[in-house]
Amino acid sequence: MTKSADLKARKAAAVPNGVGTKGIYVVKAENSELWDADGRRYIDFAAGIAVLNTGHRHPRVMAAVADQAQAFTHTCFHVTPYESYIRLAERLNAVVPGDFPKKTLFLNSGAEAVENAIKIARYYTKRSAVIAFSGGFHGRTHMTMALTGKVMPYKRGFGPFPAEVYHAEFPQPYRGITTDQALADLDRLFHGDVDPKSVAAIIIEPVQGEGGFNVAPVDFLRALRKLCDEHGIVLIADEVQGGIARTGKMFSIEHAGVVPDLVTMAKGLGGGFPLSAVTGRAAIMDAAHPGGLGGTYGGNPICIAAAHAVLDVIESEDLCAKATHVGQRMRMHLEALARKLPCIGDVRGLGAMVAFELVKDPKTREPDAELTAAILAHAEQRGLILLSCGTSANVVRLLAPLTIPDAVLTEGLAILSEAVAAAYGVEADRAVA
Numbered sequence: 001m002t003k004s005a006d007l008k009a010r011k012a013a014a015v016p017n018g019v020g021t022k023g024i025y026v027v028k029a030e031n032s033e034l035w036d037a038d039g040r041r042y043i044d045f046a047a048g049i050a051v052l053n054t055g056h057r058h059p060r061v062m063a064a065v066a067d068q069a070q071a072f073t074h075t076c077f078h079v080t081p082y083e084s085y086i087r088l089a090e091r092l093n094a095v096v097p098g099d100f101p102k103k104t105l106f107l108n109s110g111a112e113a114v115e116n117a118i119k120i121a122r123y124y125t126k127r128s129a130v131i132a133f134s135g136g137f138h139g140r141t142h143m144t145m146a147l148t149g150k151v152m153p154y155k156r157g158f159g160p161f162p163a164e165v166y167h168a169e170f171p172q173p174y175r176g177i178t179t180d181q182a183l184a185d186l187d188r189l190f191h192g193d194v195d196p197k198s199v200a201a202i203i204i205e206p207v208q209g210e211g212g213f214n215v216a217p218v219d220f221l222r223a224l225r226k227l228c229d230e231h232g233i234v235l236i237a238d239e240v241q242g243g244i245a246r247t248g249k250m251f252s253i254e255h256a257g258v259v260p261d262l263v264t265m266a267k268g269l270g271g272g273f274p275l276s277a278v279t280g281r282a283a284i285m286d287a288a289h290p291g292g293l294g295g296t297y298g299g300n301p302i303c304i305a306a307a308h309a310v311l312d313v314i315e316s317e318d319l320c321a322k323a324t325h326v327g328q329r330m331r332m333h334l335e336a337l338a339r340k341l342p343c344i345g346d347v348r349g350l351g352a353m354v355a356f357e358l359v360k361d362p363k364t365r366e367p368d369a370e371l372t373a374a375i376l377a378h379a380e381q382r383g384l385i386l387l388s389c390g391t392s393a394n395v396v397r398l399l400a401p402l403t404i405p406d407a408v409l410t411e412g413l414a415i416l417s418e419a420v421a422a423a424y425g426v427e428a429d430r431a432v433a
């Protein structure tokens with residue numbers, strides 16, 4: 001029995017079924033590569049689901065964490081606060097879009113950041129309703145499950161969910177949903193289901209992550225900003241997956257030139273250490289009474305030290321430009337592949353958040369979840385870690401670390417072509433050539 005097979009059996013016996021995993025049991029990782037329990041090397045196009053934008057174990061992140069561990073590892077910011085938390089808040093207040101005073105609160109996970117953004121918006125507006133979007137993903141806690149617009153695997157069997165959450169269509173040109181149709185759907189909601197004057201917040205991922213890397217059109221985001229201004233609604237950009245340089249800008253909403261009231265972030269912020277944040281207009285962030293926000297671990301000093309190093313690395317290694325470069329190379333590769341293979345119906349994304357959609361027939365665009373799963377399996381056999389996404393589980397997403405060396409990216413893309421060709425049943429060299 002291999003070590004991986006043994007770990008798989010032990011995992012099945014000791015860990016609940018609901019905690020889904022791949023079969024790769026990691027023992028070591030470095031930048032864009034990792035090694036499993038049997039010594040097999042993998043190229044990592046998942047980056048811990050968009051967490052390792054700065055790569056596995058970036059030396060500056062490791063050094064910052066080691067230094068902080070020499071000083072103190074936890075006190076709880078509410079009990080004995082520390083300067084590094086305040087300084088990180090100052091740094092995020094400066095980089096989050098918006099030419100107005102801002103404040104930042106630190107938490108542990110993306111879901112917790114979203115929960116707090118909703119709490120803050122409700123407190124500030126004294127309203128209860130929240131609007132989210134079809135295909136959106138915001139986490140696995142009760143409120144964030146309610147906000148999520150994808151039933152499997154996130155919602156089935158876990159209800160009832162908190163009330164006063166409404167879903168509107170997210171524009172998806174490939175699926176025939178235009179900006180106008182999505183706006184008409186919001187109008188329908190405002191006339192049929194919820195008074196806009198009762199809405200505390202609209203929350204949107206400017207680029208949907210789990211939903212299939214659907215990029216919100218610029219005119220749609222601008223129209224949302226206008227609607228929020230008209231009705232006194234707080235606009236929340238969920239940048240948990242698309243933020244922290246992933247799309248070629250610090251926050252993905254910057255591509256649209258739209259300024260949200262609150263931004264949620266996590267994943268890439270901690271460079272591999274659990275940290276999330278809500279940053280936004282000071283007047284909104286300050287609404288809640290002392291003690292109403294926070295938690296035991298939020299803004300843990302080790303994670304805060306890692307985040308300072310992450311921000312330094314993004315600046316010193318120009319990771320926004322690197323994201324654009326990595327994304328362009330991925331797109332060109334996938335577009336060439338799509339010209340040869342009709343199973344690739346669409347290639348899309350923003351910066352280094354790139355995905356391709358698998359269909360049974362390019363005319364009917366019927367989703368092909370089986371082919372998608374087969375591509376992931378073939379890639380893994382060949383040493384490449386990929387993730388799927390999309391409400392029909394028929395989209396493959398590429399989320400390589402932004403620090404990936406060009407040679408490793410080339411190698412990973414070649415494996416990707418082979419995996420697609422093998423899963424589709426075409427000779428690899430014919431597909432790749």
Ligand SMILES: Cc1ncc(COP(=O)(O)O)c(C=O)c1O
Nearest residue numbers: 109110111137138139209240241
């Ligand atoms: C856009 C978005 N929001 C929220 C979350 C939830 O983050 P976490 O898993 O850290 O709770 C995710 C996670 O994938 C996400 O992509």
